[in-house]
Amino acid sequence: MWKFLIPLITVSSLTTPSIAVLPNVVNLEIASVIRTAIARVNKENAVMESRHFTGIDKDVTDFQTAEPILFSESPLDVHEIEQESRAINWIASEINSRGLPFTPVEVIRHPDAVALNISCPFKTPLNCSVSKYRTIDGSCNNLNNPLLGMGFTPFPRELPADYEQGPAGLRELPRTTSRDGSQLPGAREISMRFHHLNKTARYDSHLTFMFAIWGQFIAHDVTDRAPGKGDDRVTVYAGLTGMETLWFREHNRLARLLAEENPKWDDETLYQEARRLVIALIQHVTYSEWLPLSLGSDVMNQYQLHLSDEGYFTGYDPSVDPSTTNEVATAAFRFGHSLMRSNFNLVDKLYQPADGPPLRLEDMFFKSNIYLMHEQQFMRGTLVDASKDVSRIVTNALVNNLYQTRYGNGFDLPAFNIQRGRDHGLSPYNDFRDLFGLTVASEFSTNSSSGFSDMSPHTVEILQQIYSDPDDVDVWTGGVSERPLPGAAVGPLFANMLGWQFFKYRYGDRFWYETNATPQAFTLEQLSEIRNATLAHLLCRNLELDTIQPRVFEKHTAPGELTVKANWWKKLWKSLKMVKTNRQYTLRKAKKLR
Structure with a gap:
């Protein structure tokens, strides 16, 4: 979760991962597959007129109604029709396997909702190794579940999502209705x-x-x-x-x-x-x-x-x-x-x-x-x-x-x-x-x-x-x-x-700075120096200050109250060095200020 290497961040993913849908649609994103297929969907009567060109008895079958979902297309695009039909069937099958309430018809009619839902929870294989350092994206903090805390993964929730019912019967719209049935204020x-x-x-x-x-x-x-x-x-x-x-x-x-x-x-x-x-x-x-x-x-x-x-x-x-x-x-x-x-x-x-x-x-x-x-x-x-x-x-x-x-x-x-x-x-x-x-x-x-x-x-x-x-x-x-x-x-x-x-x-942080786990642990001498640190030290080292209150988040109004000379902190922290000691690194005060 902590800065500069972005160790434990969660960012809500609004895009879908690239996955292989079928051999003929490898590396297409789900959303892209859906939109491509939708672009080729037309009125059923037009489809019926062109079905003798396709050789496809039932292009896509709705799992709930058993009704065919048909595509109108010219004879020259038969291969594309087959490919997109199979893609939508695969998507619908994947959706059903995850227990999500989408049918192939809804895949076509509501592509964005399907694309977002099928990509969550985010899943990808990761191979983690024990390291002294955090990964840049926060993965592998948890060796049992490398995605916990990783960037570009969905936010977990403390309570289930509270949405209103949308046109497809799905609870997918932001709240607009009061508990008493009236309109919520904007x-x-x-x-x-x-x-x-x-x-x-x-x-x-x-x-x-x-x-x-x-x-x-x-x-x-x-x-x-x-x-x-x-x-x-x-x-x-x-x-x-x-x-x-x-x-x-x-x-x-x-x-x-x-x-x-x-x-x-x-x-x-x-x-x-x-x-x-x-x-x-x-x-x-x-x-x-x-x-x-x-x-x-x-x-x-x-x-x-x-x-x-x-x-x-x-x-x-x-x-x-x-x-x-x-x-x-x-x-x-x-x-x-x-x-x-x-x-x-x-x-x-x-x-x-x-x-x-x-x-x-x-x-x-x-x-x-x-x-x-x-x-x-x-x-x-x-x-x-x-x-x-x-x-x-x-x-x-x-x-x-x-x-x-x-x-x-x-x-x-x-x-x-x-x-x-x-x-x-x-x-x-x-x-x-x-x-x-x-x-x-x-x-x-x-x-x-x-x-x-x-x-x-x-x-x-x-x-x-x-x-x-x-x-x-x-x-x-x-x-x-x-x-x-x-x-x-x-x-x-x-x-x-x-x-x-x-x-x-x-x-939940395997790399928490006070941990005793190796190889990421600081030595006790290092920890002692870190525990003596305050934000006042950072400000003194990097700003032009003569005095500063030790507790910089608290306001002190009396002249000179609870202030220390900033240059004293500069000398103290300038003297801190990190030296190699038996493959561990120890903060210490140098004998000589530089």
Whole structure:
């Protein structure tokens, strides 16, 4: 699941794999076969008129009705008719063997639905070998099931898909109907009436904006990164650009240090060893600094997410699937959208306002030049600027101006989140509350046993004006509307969804950085150094800083409070070297600073 080698990512596959359908249609994708066949299907009366040319008694037989599916074609295309008939029959047979409710007629009439369903679950043979390093695409993390956590595999689900019946009688359409039979409110309507605040938002959180950046950075890493590529949204705005840039710099810095100490290592070994350290540092920062502030201590305890202070982690369980679930990728991990600010202050090395106005969020979408012009001032600003608290309210820059290139052509991110959830077949808010043992609302109230007990009365009042039934509330809308748990950024539902997911990331990761398994294990001396690392170290090593608070996700307002001199950390970490010791690699402090 962790960066730069994309070890445990799940990406929903919207294309079908190439497979051999029959000897005459080898290497054609299922969707391509279907579409080619459909292009040659015509009215049955035309087919009947040309059947004496084909020599085919029954081109394709519907398994349920026993009626022939016929093709109209000229005598010159008899071979193609036979080939496509056999292809569709093969597809229908394959569908039936998987227990999917498609007949050959439906193969022709609904090719896209068939193509998607027949390609899931994704299956391909893999030969895994024991290695010290993760694969690039995340395969072979689990030696018993090499596809678990692999990129370009379908998202698993915690709950069955919730779709409405389509024209073929299949449950394949996004929800549009309320539980009471009326029309569901549209995604844009919900966004404007419930998630939009037509006034300046307050930024009084105790968390810095660096907290929001880290959450987005991790969410992109584990939900939608394609194997062999970086985050294709790295330039979406300056915060993500900055964090990605810092880690690439850190990777290269570590590779240079390794090369100094191990001049005989080739480039691949240097790359893999630096990558291995970077993944370990990201895992450590996530679980030691970011997760406790996101979930609170109770949920951290419930899902066994606290890290060890010493020794090895021995909890790897090959029965645990580390894949990111559809619900987390599509809803829970997107709580960070409500943390976003509309503007960002630029500050100098003393954390005082720098020259120039704040940067506006709507002005920086996919504009890396803005980051390059203001990198140091912007990144320092994220250490003093507060994020917005998690709530139903999302800044106008994301509600009306997302990806805007000129006035009036922006998109709506909350509406995207709501509609994306429906498109992915996510069950409503109440269903996920029930899944995690939380109270389920049967009425629009805050009653502890029958209402929206973790929301404010005002929030519930607005929900009632928009939704007809408590069971209609979309999961993302409900999740961001809950009051945060004590010591947490999110409410009970998203805390449980994320806690369970991060449990699986840790306990289902054969390469978890604290593991004692060989050959991937770090030495205890290495682990000790990694456990001493904080995100403040990374920022000090790669930004122009004189002082920094040790806990960079938390906002400190008193002058000089909880700050340390950044150059001290630079000297400490510059002195860390990796040297070869009995085929193990040990971090140590060099006797002499270089």
